Amino acid sequence: MEKARINNIEIEFEEGTTILDVAKTLGINIPTLCHHPDLIPTGACGVCVVEVEGLPTLTRACTTPLEKGWNVQTNSARARNTRKEVVELIISDHDMDCLTCIKSGKCELQELAANLGIRELTYPKYTDKKPVDTTSVSIVRDPNKCILCGRCVQVCSEIQTVNALTFAERSSETVITTASGEGMGNSPCVNCGQCAVYCPVGALYENSSVEAVWEALNNPDKHVVVQEAPAIRAMLGEEFGMELGTLVAGKMHAALRRLKFDAVFDTNFTADLTILEEGTEVVGRIKAGKDLPVITSCSPGWIKFMETFYPHLRKHVSTAKSPQQMFGTLSKTYYAEQKGIAPEKIVSVSIMPCTAKKFEALRDEMKDSGFQDVDFVLTTRELARMLKEAGIDLKTMPDEPADDPLGEYTGAATIFGATGGVMEAALRSAYFLVTGRELENLDITPVRGLKGRKEAEVDVDGIKLKVAVAHGLGNARKLMDKVSAQLANGNCEYHFIEVMACPGGCVGGGGQPWGSDMAMRARRGQTLYQEDKSLPMRRSHENPSVKAIYEKYLGQPNSEKSHHLLHTHYFKRSQIDGKVVED
Amino acid sequence: MSKDTVLKKYAALVMDEDADVVDVLQNVLHYYSRESCGHCAPCRVGTSMLVKIIDRLASFEGEKDNLDQLLKISKVMRDTSFCPVGQAPYSPISSALRNFQDQLLQHVK
Amino acid sequence: MDGEHQCLCAQKSEEELYPELDKIIDEHRGKPEDLIMVLHKAQNLFGYLPKKVQEKVALGLNVSLNEVYGVITFYAFFTTVPKGRHSIRVCLGTACYVRGGQGVIEKIKKDLGIKVGGTTEDRRYSLDVVRCIGACGLAPAMLINDDVYARTKPAKLTEILEKYE
Known part of the structure; x- marks a missing residue:
């Protein structure tokens, strides 16, 4: 067991435990978006940043193991403001028809924006509409809602080993898609829907018969x-x-x-x-x-x-x-x-x-x-x-x-x-x-x-x-x-x-x-x-x-x-x- | 351009006085946007947002807020991007704003 | 007529290349870690990576097709579009970029009516971007096949391109 401090509270922790998990034992919930307890953290979204005293840049709480002697500030002005701005950036790339979204009220991004007190969006929105994938009788995929957190790809490849979904392209063109972009209905997808269970937003949902x-x-x-x-x-x-x-x-x-x-x-x-x-x-x-x-x-x-x-x-x-x-x-x-x-x-x-x-x-x-x-x-x-x-x-x-x-x-x-x-x-x-x-x-x-x-x-x-x-x-x-x-x-x-x-x-x-x-x-x-x-x-x-x-x-x-x-x-x-x- | 201007890491660029800083920034930011691998959100969304803003400035359609946005976005990217690609745009943007604000303002509507 | 003839030729020769692809795949069968190497070899063979090649590589190396697709679309080197007879590569390394490499590209795109990574319909030219060819002193630089063009000016491009039949 080692000792460190989080928000000035001293805590003993087992070596190798992430800042996020140690903080949780103190009742400190660091906001996250791409993180899911069942999946290996990838740090893709950058929302969980915290300030470690003495380090020049901010640190991701989900992927960084806490180290002996650190004092971590989860709510310093810099950590809080930066976190908010990251979420604002993510929202600027997200189709925001929240009122009519299937995930409305259950959306993790919506909840996060509310919790972080984001009341105004200052960035211009330029995103073009991309076609929605309705090729599968089971699952609909709406790339306009996708925030590229990668949970669906992880669950499809690591937990289910089906490998129907993948990241493709690069930079701002990055998408989650099926091979050759031919749609989930033309992929080895087995329709289990675990991708939809793990999606934090309204990008993956059932093909409805209501x-x-x-x-x-x-x-x-x-x-x-x-x-x-x-x-x-x-x-x-x-x-x-x-x-x-x-x-x-x-x-x-x-x-x-x-x-x-x-x-x-x-x-x-x-x-x-x-x-x-x-x-x-x-x-x-x-x-x-x-x-x-x-x-x-x-x-x-x-x-x-x-x-x-x-x-x-x-x-x-x-x-x-x-x-x-x-x-x-x-x-x-x-x-x-x-x-x-x-x-x-x-x-x-x-x-x-x-x-x-x-x-x-x-x-x-x-x-x-x-x-x-x-x-x-x-x-x-x-x-x-x-x-x-x-x-x-x-x-x-x-x-x-x-x-x-x-x-x-x-x-x-x-x-x-x-x-x-x-x-x-x-x-x-x-x-x-x-x-x-x-x-x-x-x-x-x-x-x-x-x-x-x-x-x-x-x-x-x-x-x-x-x-x-x-x-x-x-x-x-x-x-x-x-x-x-x-x-x-x-x-x-x-x-x-x-x-x-x-x-x-x-x-x-x-x-x-x-x-x-x-x-x-x-x-x-x-x-x-x-x-x-x-x-x-x-x-x-x-x-x-x-x-x-x-x-x-x-x-x-x-x-x-x-x-x-x-x-x-x-x-x-x-x-x-x-x-x-x-x- | 003055000697403490950082427009790109690990490279010195010498330009004559006719060079427009918005033009230079546009080139540099397009470069970083292309080089972003797309894995982490701050760099992926940030670089493409920077490109969209600088493109508007380059075509003299920018708004005054755009200059603050460039700085704010690149700063978040510096603090939260995984690798040096996303951390890099802050230096050229902050030096351009520090040293050539008048030139940048000329591109605002 | 000419175009049709070429097209048939290309198809025929592509079919003939598959036994060679099978040989390459056999050397790496069941080895997912060799994916990039095999894609390299396959692209050298075909000049590009058509879907059928991707499928054969995926099944042969025991990786999923979407992993192959992810790799191909991530790396600029790989292409799913057949190459033209003449490969134009414009440098957009740091020096070439600030010296106007983008302008060169825009001019070529306009002249040939193709995007970066694309090939003209008559398969005469294909256009790609490279990141530094070590000719920074000659910026902006451009390669057509193995010929280096230094300090390329957009105005001169039409003339240069015409030399390549």
Whole structure:
């Protein structure tokens, strides 16, 4: 431990800690803009400058380790004025239509300008309008808002290892773009939306379906049904000022009813169904020793990543559709039949924590109902905007259950939203499918938590199952490299692997409320485990509505009908533009 | 030009009395703007802002505020840019303002 | 007619260059750290870096296409535009800059109707900027192919350029 002073307060600190982090322990928040706690600081913006007594120039607090004996002034007149002027310069290069900006009220630059008391802009604005990139079905990129902090490039290359975004050109021409500037829809982008989560301003956001959903809701000829992903209930409350991690499942169902959806179902129902389909597949393949390991297929960002970078692993990925797509198909087949509604009248909407789900819904092969199975995907943020526009305050909603027959769920379904959750849910049912007995201890804790890669060994009646979990595509890449190498040698140690594209799983998805960091993702995950613990049923195969759909409609898990409606196949994609290529 | 004028680092420029300081500054600032790598905001935005202001002055369309802005921007750049490219424009701008303010003022509308 | 003929020629010869590019890439296969070196060699081969070359380099060295794109657009040396038969390079080093190098460039741009980094449609000329060619005493200096022109005056440029067919 060394000693130094910050604003004349003496403090002990560990060598190598940055000025910013040491100051934080004293309750001194040095203003920052490009800095994000989950990312390696680059010092690009120059906002966090402080004065170190005795040094001629100002020092960046985010990248400079504090040194023994220094006295740092974070609020000297020079530091304060300079900081303000840097922000003014950045604003002069920023499209300032704040009132109509999607990020208004949530923008870090807006907040910074307010906090620094910038009341007047003295620099002339000369910036020309640049074209907005709308080539992606998931993400819109507006270069006019971009302040070139580089967070999106960092998360895309360092955390997700997708490398769809890059800095290009130099000097005042510097831009963040995709290769050859051909747009995110023509890049290897996997639509995970982490770039949008980390963007401090309104430069990256979801390609919105809000207007299309309003139109469907206002159309008396349409029967509009809605499903909500497991993770939504752990964070929709944040958008309404509720405490982080508040469980709002019941209020969410009530709010959607007040938006006038004709039926409010729950993706958790098809999450349970997924476990039956995928679990049966896993058990079958383990018994047959065929195409092991089995890898999960719920995360559409992961699926596109796998198709692009690991197409040789396609046969290992479970053929079970994701819960969103199973729901879409069933809403226009099973539900339509039960209710006697013509499937062409049904509009199937999903509320997802995810921008990649928008891409998944539009995949050509996702039409097993005879129609596009899921019509519109809204992110958590888009739903919050609709509720606010309609004047529905989530906080004041009563708790209401979802509708039958696609709404009942178990605790196993709810934990799908956190990393390790699908694995845990699958193991709870796999045990039953193999042994015919119930697993006693349902908390499989080694697969929980935010460690990048997790492993566990589970004894299922003498069979030792080796499972692995990865979240965040950089972690998935490391695991898949290992698996590929082991497969090449003919002996992979794993039987079953769960992969989620987003760090933290769906609770860290690209469609979540702005301003997430890893600590927030962890908190939301805990909420899902709490709901799991509180529910009367915690094993997917116990779900009465799931039992009913097999009895009335599907027959058995992995039956011919199930295969037709609830399973899919994968393609090989180009690493250059992400488009499907021939094998 | 007087001997304590710094228009560029590590180089001495000798010009005859007909040389216009705005012309010289324009050349120098365009140079730094091109050389900015674009990584840090103060240098990237600062150099391009300096160029835009000096171009207006060069075409006799400048405003009186522009002279203060040149100094203010280059000073922020000196204090917050990562590398010497962004730190450099302060010297030529401050010396030009110190020694040739009358010439600069002639370029103001 | 003439233009069409040239164009076909250029395409044909470019196709013939790809096996050589493959050889270069093979020497550096799977080595992302060699990116700039390989791009250099590729540009020497093709005279520029078309998208197909960028893609082959990216896949061969195991770097992403956008990293290749970022490097190419950052360094002035690399170009994605095919070069003309005659390469005009105007110096904008310190001395040449203050002695009016910019004026030389503006005149050439106007005469040929191209931007810096561009090539005329008939592929006769391409125009680039260089940062000091060590001829500061001759400022402003200009290179056409390997010929050095000293104390270039914009008024004389038309005459100079005409010499290069």
